Amino acid sequence: MKKIPFVSGILILVFLLTNYRVSNGCTNFLVTRGASVDGSTMITYAADSHSLYGELYYQPAQDHPEGAMRDIYEWDTGKYLGKIPQPKHTYSVIGNMNEFQLAIGETTYGGRKELGSQDGAIMDYGSLIYVTLQRAKTARQAIQIMADLVEKYGYYSSGESFSIADPNEVWVMELIGKGEGEKGAVWVAMRIPDGYISGHANQARITTFPKNDSENCMYSLDVISFAREKGWYEGTDAEFSFSDVYAPVDFGGARFCEARVWAGFNKVASGMDKYADYAKGFIKHDKSTNYATNRMPLWVKPDQKLSLRDVQNMMRDHYEGTDLDMTEDVGAGPFAMPYRFGKLTWQVDSVEYCNERPISTRQTGFSFVSQSRNWLPNSVGGILWFGVDDTYATCYVPMYCGINEIPECFAEGNGDMLTYSATSAFWTFNKVSNFAYLRYSDMIKDVQKVQKNLEDNFEILVPLIDKAAEGLYKSEGEEKTRNFLTRFSVNEATNVTASWENLWQYLLIKYLDGNIKKEKDGKFERTETGMPPYPIFPEYPEWWYKVIVEQTGDHFKVIE
Numbered sequence: 001m002k003k004i005p006f007v008s009g010i011l012i013l014v015f016l017l018t019n020y021r022v023s024n025g026c027t028n029f030l031v032t033r034g035a036s037v038d039g040s041t042m043i044t045y046a047a048d049s050h051s052l053y054g055e056l057y058y059q060p061a062q063d064h065p066e067g068a069m070r071d072i073y074e075w076d077t078g079k080y081l082g083k084i085p086q087p088k089h090t091y092s093v094i095g096n097m098n099e100f101q102l103a104i105g106e107t108t109y110g111g112r113k114e115l116g117s118q119d120g121a122i123m124d125y126g127s128l129i130y131v132t133l134q135r136a137k138t139a140r141q142a143i144q145i146m147a148d149l150v151e152k153y154g155y156y157s158s159g160e161s162f163s164i165a166d167p168n169e170v171w172v173m174e175l176i177g178k179g180e181g182e183k184g185a186v187w188v189a190m191r192i193p194d195g196y197i198s199g200h201a202n203q204a205r206i207t208t209f210p211k212n213d214s215e216n217c218m219y220s221l222d223v224i225s226f227a228r229e230k231g232w233y234e235g236t237d238a239e240f241s242f243s244d245v246y247a248p249v250d251f252g253g254a255r256f257c258e259a260r261v262w263a264g265f266n267k268v269a270s271g272m273d274k275y276a277d278y279a280k281g282f283i284k285h286d287k288s289t290n291y292a293t294n295r296m297p298l299w300v301k302p303d304q305k306l307s308l309r310d311v312q313n314m315m316r317d318h319y320e321g322t323d324l325d326m327t328e329d330v331g332a333g334p335f336a337m338p339y340r341f342g343k344l345t346w347q348v349d350s351v352e353y354c355n356e357r358p359i360s361t362r363q364t365g366f367s368f369v370s371q372s373r374n375w376l377p378n379s380v381g382g383i384l385w386f387g388v389d390d391t392y393a394t395c396y397v398p399m400y401c402g403i404n405e406i407p408e409c410f411a412e413g414n415g416d417m418l419t420y421s422a423t424s425a426f427w428t429f430n431k432v433s434n435f436a437y438l439r440y441s442d443m444i445k446d447v448q449k450v451q452k453n454l455e456d457n458f459e460i461l462v463p464l465i466d467k468a469a470e471g472l473y474k475s476e477g478e479e480k481t482r483n484f485l486t487r488f489s490v491n492e493a494t495n496v497t498a499s500w501e502n503l504w505q506y507l508l509i510k511y512l513d514g515n516i517k518k519e520k521d522g523k524f525e526r527t528e529t530g531m532p533p534y535p536i537f538p539e540y541p542e543w544w545y546k547v548i549v550e551q552t553g554d555h556f557k558v559i560e
Helices: 004-009 012-016 125-133 139-153 225-229 242-246 251-268 272-279 308-314 425-476 478-510 542-552
Strands: 028-031 041-048 069-073 080-085 103-112 159-165 170-177 185-191 197-200 217-219 345-348 351-354 364-372 383-388 397-400
Touching (some): 028 103, 139 159, 170 197, 197 251, 251 272, 251 308
Antiparallel strands (some): 028 197, 069 080, 159 170, 185 217, 345 351, 364 383
16 A cells, blocks of 8 residues: 655665655455365455554445446545546445455555656546445456556556455456556456465566466556557567566565565465575576566465464564564564664664564554455355454454444544544554553563454354354345344454453553553452552563663663
């Protein structure tokens, strides 16, 4: 997702020396039926932005009279862009999944800066997603609708990668506009082979692609000829690489973007060590084409089939256990804080350095794991496992795609980035995570206990709800099934938010003033008179004291 505050701030020195615009926002993983334990297709999405409020969007199904128009507003900014005609009927959409279990996610890669704007264009990448979800039933149909929309109304955004999944197929589509004086976009879409997984994180990843395999690859007819006309490519059609021509990988694209894909793959697939240097930003180039030669494959085969929890946990990562582990250096402070405030790059004595950009990040508005299951009725088979705030510290709640009401805690208009709401899940989860940042190594353990307990319960409960809903669908029909699933999803979202409010209160009591309250049998201890016993006064780690002495010398030395 393109995030304006980052575009102006990230990698100023590095990227201004190139011809490419890069954003470091979102992370997606894509899982095919053959790569999942139960035959689900899944995609993940983290909508990362310092200005995005976490809420669950809802569009009910509607019939439209002839001549009805739809207003288009840029998703990032709310800027009005224009109108497009409505079809006769639009489908219901819960977040990024519609009633036919079609799910779409995205990450912005920017690409060539001269292709980043298009005068008169109406369709930005966010509108492209949500309009398409209202009109398409399958991934293939979604790809064609997206291509048609940008061809007819122009493409307002910069380069974008889309994850598109229905109950049977999973596709990655990469698209970039044609720039000023042109209309529409060039694009390539590839189906992920069954049994494999893919991912993208703000770096275009499709390189070469088959030209005569419509079952597995779709592309705009001018995707190569347009590059030739611009003088960006002179080779054969067979050697043409979409990413290397329209958005070549550089240090930032590897270290801040591809490294996240590498980290996710590394959790579930062996053999990723050979791409560790690439993830660190060491790129090897072909002398004749200047293409990167040590890039990761577009897809990999996991060592074993992935469960829903496996995929959820792919979204929870700070490079732990790798050379990029953010909890191991002095910047993590005495409590192993995995995040660094400020920009991704910084300077000391005119030398530029960087922070890592992990999958889990503090500025996530919302994230999800979509689950599409072809053996169930659509209203039952599609689940958007939805969470707000930092993926590492969120709880994914099942929002069935057939529901007809949004929980108040996730609802649009219940607070915003400048308006606190006591009933908003976004604010409740942020209270917990932002407090945990103060003493991360201790508090995150308490957070994970509650997170695990709730998600363990969902693992048991959801199959029972599936069975009950499927039976209700057969006996009572669609409407009653949707009402049943709505009550379940709304109740569980409300309960999870209440649990997180209780967690916030617990953490505040336990860690007040930097001390730790004593506990016994799951409760805070009291003396015989009802008073709290003296709290624990935890020490800083020894290495932290040594750093202080190294920095201050005898300043704090006790004088005998």
